[in-house]
Amino acid sequence: MLKAKITRRDFLKGSVALAGAATTLSFLQLTSKKLNATEVYTPGWNIEWKPNVCGFCANICGLNVRVHEKGNVKKPLKIEGNEYDNYGQGKICARGQSGLSYLFNPDRITTPLIRVEGSKRGEWKFRKATWQEAFQYIMKKVQEHNIQPHEWVFLGGWHGCAQYRPWAFGAALLMEMLNLWGAPIQNCVGVEHLGIHAATGYFNAHDEMVVDFENANFILVVRSNGSLAGISTGRAHRFGEALKRGAFLTVVDVRRSETAARAHKFLKIKPGTDLALALAMLHVILHERYYGKTLYEHNLDFIKYHTNAPHLVIKMKHPVTKQETWWLLSDKDGIWWKNFHVWDERNNRLATVQGYSNHNKTDINGNKIEPALELSEEVRKQLLEGIKKQNPAVEDVKTVWELLEEKTKDYTPEWAEKITEIPAKDIREVAIMFATKRPSVVEPGIYDARYANSIQLRKVLTLMQMIVNGHDNVGGWIVGGEYRHKVAKFWEWLNKEGFDWIGGKYIKFPIGYPVEKSPYPTYNIPGVFWVLDVFFGLFLPNAQNPEAVKKFVTKLDYTDLVKSATSSQIPNIAILASFEQWAKFMSGQSKEPGVALPVVSDYGFDKAFEGKLKWNGKEYKPKAIFGYAINPVLGNPYGDKWKKWMEEAKLVVFFDTMPTDSNVYADVILPDEHYLERDDIILGRGNSHHLTVFKRSRVYKIGEGKHGVDFFFEMTAGMLGAKLMQEGKAKDMKEAMAKGAEIYIDFVAKMLGYDREEFKKLVFERVFKEGKPFTKAVYEYQLKELAKEVSEIKGKEVKPEELDKELKEKGFYDIETMEELLEKWRIPEQIPTTLPSGRIELFSTLFELVQTFYGYFPNWDPVCAYVPLRRKESGLAESEFFISHGKAPVFSHSGVHTLDNPLIVGITNWKKLHKIYYRVWMHPKAAERLGLKDGDYIEVINNEDPSKKMKARVFITEWVREDTIFVPFNGGTEAPVKFAVKPPEAARHVDVVHYKVEPLISGYTRDEVTVTVKKASA
Amino acid sequence: MENKNKLPNWAFVIDLNSCIGCNACMAACTQENQTPYWAEKFRTKVEQAELVKGDNVGRFFFPRLCMHCQNTPCYYACPTGATYKTPEGVVMVNQDLCIGCEACVTACPYDARYRYDYEDVVKNKELFGEEFSIHQVPHVDKCTFCYHRITKGLEPACVATCPTDCRMWTDLNNPEDPVAQLVLSGRAKPLAEHLGTNPKVYYIAPSSTKVEPVDMEEVYSAERGGKEE
Known part of the structure; x- marks a missing residue:
């Protein structure tokens, strides 16, 4: 049993309480935030604190919103952290603080919008409409253009992935819209985490593992600024504790990022060569003996x-x-x-x-x-x-x-020195420190769509972590509570029900598809198993058919293999395009490989949208685009192409809170709710050590936005209903909608393991009889189920009403602590990983x-290998540079809600911050060579695709390598908004990178290119 | 003696080892105190500085705010008594008495004051509403240590939000408090001590390693002489 940890913050609270008690009663109030808040501010105002959860990024930090009331006026005026959130621990970042600036932003979309007749896509010309009008408009267009499910492209951001996945994914599956693309794979989870997942089995969409910085003595961060100081508050908080305690921090980066600024040892590495450094570190640990002992002996x-x-x-x-x-x-x-x-x-x-x-x-x-x-x-x-x-x-x-x-034998520090430009002695020193200053941790990072070798890099770092520190332990990598719970439930079920249904004491996919026949709730299948299940169950079900596989392997005929699990069996675009490319590659017709696991990928979208993809001899071209909280024009290397594709599509629909670079091309924009407006369902806090759930309760409401889950429910019911009407299976639209809704409820219930009849009854009562939103019924059902589960865990009855009260008053409910979970379900000591072998895999089965x-x-390579960079390595011309990118701590990638947030923009415009956050960093020696002064305008041109170029201003600083320019990620939105800093005052990274992917999951390799920089006019 | 003990001796400690330059403090302060972010005016800010040691160039974050000096230059410079000190020693501005002469702005060696102009008052009312605006007239503005919060037992807004706890709050009359001990032991030091202002804000310098030796005063002067447009 681990000792419960006391953070510095807890310690301070305690000591202050003691000190207060020793002096006066009034001072004792210092210990508690729960004093009558009215007293804190001007008398006469009625003040209420309302819990909520931040929605700017996937850290989902707990919030406490101060709502002021005076006379007839009521307004939330300040956001603070929520002390009941064990992950955020009452802390929030600048974005979190700016939530109200986003809520009240006059640019926000608060009603459904329909494009003004005669206006062009790309122009912000919309008229306000009702929800019904907007839905009818969409339906009409679907019928008019006979848009089939496979002709939709469904785009989703992290909200749909990390928070409302079963409801959004369920809708897409049910409507057989399998051309899904979004944030999770090519940009972040896949490309950054696959190397880690391949060795550990994690996959829970976001932060399935928590780094125990507080107890670590040595921290190694390779790039990964965004996941720490750049900023991920829950992690940064623990990281800060470690720094104050004196943990040794080594940062490997091409620039002094916010994280690198704090480094005790900073290795200013040649861009993209981090894998060589990691392999050399592993070499030192495995091959170079230290004081006559091995560096991993303690962990044998x-x-x-x-x-x-x-x-x-x-x-x-x-x-x-x-x-x-x-x-x-x-x-x-x-x-x-x-x-x-x-x-x-x-x-x-x-x-x-x-x-x-x-x-x-x-x-x-x-x-x-x-x-x-x-x-x-x-x-x-x-x-x-x-x-x-x-x-x-x-x-x-x-x-x-x-x-x-x-x-690893030949990957010596001397070998790595030639590639990385980091002296061999430094590599050796860091490796030995990593292995001896235990517990040591590698920060796994998020969002690393930079190089083709990112995946092997993360895999090698994971091997180092496992070999030196093991897994799921104090000061190391600890599995998140929600993920652990999912794995344990699955393992328990397997042991109870037997393994026979999956063919003996081993795992064979698919398990959860077809959903109707799955013996285990499809959505609850944990970790990498879930991904394998989706891939082999939905997208490539014929991989189980030896004849189909044989046809591909022997004749390179993939037509049977790629058929999807939909009723039409029409393949997903990315899968079809990948196999087409593999066939060419394997037959020697092309030197470019396809993509091995193109799940939720945009690979082949160019061919498809440009009419070059064929299926059964016919053109396979998407007709309609739907986007949920995503901005591909600003966030995707295909940015410029997305504009064109949207201009040419038959129908473009977005569900968003803000105008973006993308939804300006829509026909219909439907208003999503700001997170403070949501009366949410119960969600899991995936990134906590503990097993914790949370709920948002509405703080304030502006306009007519809908909750995402309600939207998916209504949209699916409507689309399925319309189909039923067409087929003559319903007498009117009301009946059709009810039938459509029933199909959706039934399907999602099955996927989530709900009692279908009970859930259906509840939904019909709340939605169709009482006119309440669908989310109300979901919440009610979840409460009841949660109460059962909590009662079982705690060994005493906990009523749904009690949970409801806790969730509404605090926002969070802790079910089990990390210590309790670790005692019974340590992975893999007590229960297996979610990899086909169940062990931590040094040799990856996947x-x-x-x-x-x-x-x-x-x-x-199932173990490890160096993946050379596909770019020019030496002999750079005077004006030629390597390129690197990253985000500023105040922004959320390509989200206009931070780029156009008046408070955030106010901060970023202050003094030097403007240069740091919006301009292209260049070393003084390079600037001198090019005759550039700080603030000069420059043109940056992609050397592999000169059509990709951007104009920006230069920030001259020694924080970046001389051979590299650093571009802040997507500051320069062109959305029709009032406050954002626009190009060229803000660099726009998306304009200078071209579409180039690696062959495993089509991860973007944005930085694997050189660029030319020229002076430009103002 | 007992009465004296009842008054807290508040102090603010900043550990430069853990500031990561996220600017959460700036955002929290401006929301709490309705400061004119639209005009890039802040009560607290995080300066950034480059420090060059041969080939080694560091990046330093340097949170700044009013030092609430016990020997208070701005207080003595104020001709109308608008600048005053609370019984606990917190330096405040009475908005109604301030005539905007900016003598205090000039007197402050820490650049901690700015003008809250008429345009800012108007904009603030527009944003927060007439009812909720706490800046009713133009005046010179500065950090109050969030006096309205600390007197009711809450931490200053910037301390409450600081993700890495680099900003800390204490009462020096509680020597048991670990934060107070950082000051009382001399580990946390005031900035530009030679000025004799006797500030109530204390800094812990970044720990020196053989890799990156750091001198806090050097950071301060680098920031002040930093390359600005």
Whole structure:
């Protein structure tokens, strides 16, 4: 059992209380925020504190809103942090503070808007409309242009992904709109986290793991400014505690970011070469002995028993590409692993271990074993002979651990020095500190769509973290409460119901599709399993069909393989385009590979929108675009193309709170609610150590915005209803809507494991009889279910009314603490990960799966490999630079709600901040070379695609490398708004980067290019 | 003696080791005290400075606010008595008495005061509403340590929000308080002590490492002489 932690803040509270008690009663009030708030401000005002939760970014910090009332006037005037939020711990950033500036922003969209007849898309010419009018307009256009489900492109930002995923995703699935694209994969979760997920199994959309900075002695941050000082408040708070306590911080970056500003050791690395540095650090840890001892010896039990380090791997040629590569020794069921093998040193024999399990302590029959990490040459020979008898193609056998040692052997600090320009002695020093100043942590980061090697970089850093510090422990990486709970429930269920439904003691996908037949609630399938399930259940269901796979592998005919799980079986655009490209690549017609796992990707959208994608001999071109809280024109390398695609589409609909660079191209804009306007459903606080839920209660309401979940409910009911009317299955629209609603309720209930009849009854009563919003019914149902669950956990009855009161008064409800959760469900010590092997995977099964389909690429080397950069590396011309980008702490990426926020703009315009946040950083020596003075206008041109260029102003500073320019990310919105700083006064990164993706998940590789800088006129 | 003990001896401590330049304090202050962010005027701000040591160029964040000097230049400069000190020593401005002569602005060695102009008063009423505006007339404005909050047991708005707890609040009459100990032990020091102003705001300098030696006064002068347009 871990000791409960006392943060400095708690300690201060306590000591102040003691001190107060010793002096006067009035001073005692210092300890409590719950004093009568009216007394704090001018007498005569009635003041109320209302809890809420911030919606600017996925940190979702707890808020407390001070609402003032005087006479007939009521107004929220100030936002503070919410002390009941165990993750945010009562702290909020500048964005959080500016929530009211966003709420009252006169630019906000507060009613449905329909484009003025005769105006062009791209012009802000809209008329106000009612919701009904707007819905009818959309329906009319759908019918007029006969828009089929696969002809929609559904775009979603983080709200839809992290908060309302089951409701938005459920709507998309039900309406069979599988051309989904959004923030999660190519921009952030996928490209930054896949390397981590591949080794740990996490995936919970946002922050499934919490870094325990407070107890760490050494912190390593590679880029990742946005997830700490740039700013992610819940993390920054813990990070700040560590800094004050004196933890040693090493930052690797090309510039003095906010995080790098605090570094004790700052490694100003050559852009994009961080993977070489990480591999060299791993080399030092594994190969260079320190004081005669290894640097991981203390952690050997974890490595041996709870990772797949002792699992045997064999060297064999890829059956199609003929590349020599490594594979796990396993009996397979189709493409899935039934079991694994180890050398048992206890009994000196080959032992088989269970496919899905959290340990290697027993064989498949339950006998105790002692798995070997290294094989003697005699054993290797003996094993190889045995294996060869069954499969003569096998050339060698090793343990995963031995393979890891072999793979890292040549990645010496001296090798890395040549690539990174960081002296070998510094790399060695940092590696040794990481391994000895324990507990040490790597900040995993968010949002790293920069280089093709980002995924391997995060994987290697994860290997370092696991090898030195293990997993799920104090001072290291601790699994988030919500994710842990999901994994534990799934594991418990498997053990109770048996593994048979998935084919023995191993995992085989899909599990949760079709939703109707799933034995387990589809949406509750945890972690990477959920992703594999979606991929192999929805987008590529025919991967289970050996004939379809064989047709692709032998004849490069992918037509059967790519069919989707929809009734039309028409594939997702990205999947179709990827396989088309793979076929060309494998047949030698093209040197460009396709994309291995193009889930929720925009790969191939250019072909599709430009009429070059074909399916069954016919043009496969999207006709309609729907966007939910997303701004692709400003946030996507296809920015300029999105404008064109939206101009040409038959119908463009957005659901948003602010005018953006994108929704200015809409036909209809529907108003989303500001987070302070929401009467929300219960949501999980995924990024907390604890198991915590939260709810927003409306603070203030302006206009006619709808809650996202209500919107999806009504839209789905309407679309399905219209279809039923067309088919003659309903007598009028009212009946059709009710039937449509029933289908949606039934489907989402099944997906979430709700009691379908009960939920349906409740919704019909609240929505159709009482005229209340759908979210009311959802909340009521959730409360009841939560009360049951909490009662069970706490061992005493907790009534829904009690929970309701707590959630409305505090905003948050803690169900179980980290300590309680860690005691029973430590991953993988007590329960498995959500990877096919159930262990922490030093050799990734997921990457091996990709290798099976497409051959070996260093990008998905199952262990680790250096992925060279696809850009010019040396001999840069005088005006040529590497490029890097990042966001300022006061902004939320491409969200106009911060870019056009009067308070935020006021701060960013103050003195030097304007230069730092909006201008292009350049080193003084480079500026001198180009004859540039601080504040001069420049033109930045992409050297691979000169059509991509931007005009901006230069900020001359030694904070950035001489060979690199740093561009603040998307400050320069062109949305029709009043307050934002616009280009060229604010640099607009999206204009200078071109669409270039890596081959694993089509992650953007924005910075993998050089640019030319020229002086420009004002 | 007992009466004297009842008055708190408030002090503000800033640990420069953990400031990450996020500007949450600026935003919190301006929302709480309705300061004219639209005119880029702030009671508290986070300066940024470059410090060059050979090839090593540091970036430093330097939160600033009124120092609430015990030996108070602005107080002595004020011709109308608009600037006054509360019994606890907090330096305040009476908006009604201020004639806007700016003698205090000139006298302040820490650049902590600014003009709250007529246009700002109008804009503020527009934003917060006539009913809720706390700036009814033009005046010289400055940090009050959030006197309306601290006298009722709340932390100043900037301290309450600071994500990394680099801003701390204490009563020096409570020597048991760990924040007070930072001051009483001499670890936290006032800025530009040689001026003799005896400030109530104390700074903890960034810890020196062999990699990046830091002198707080150097940061201060770098910021003051910083490259501005």
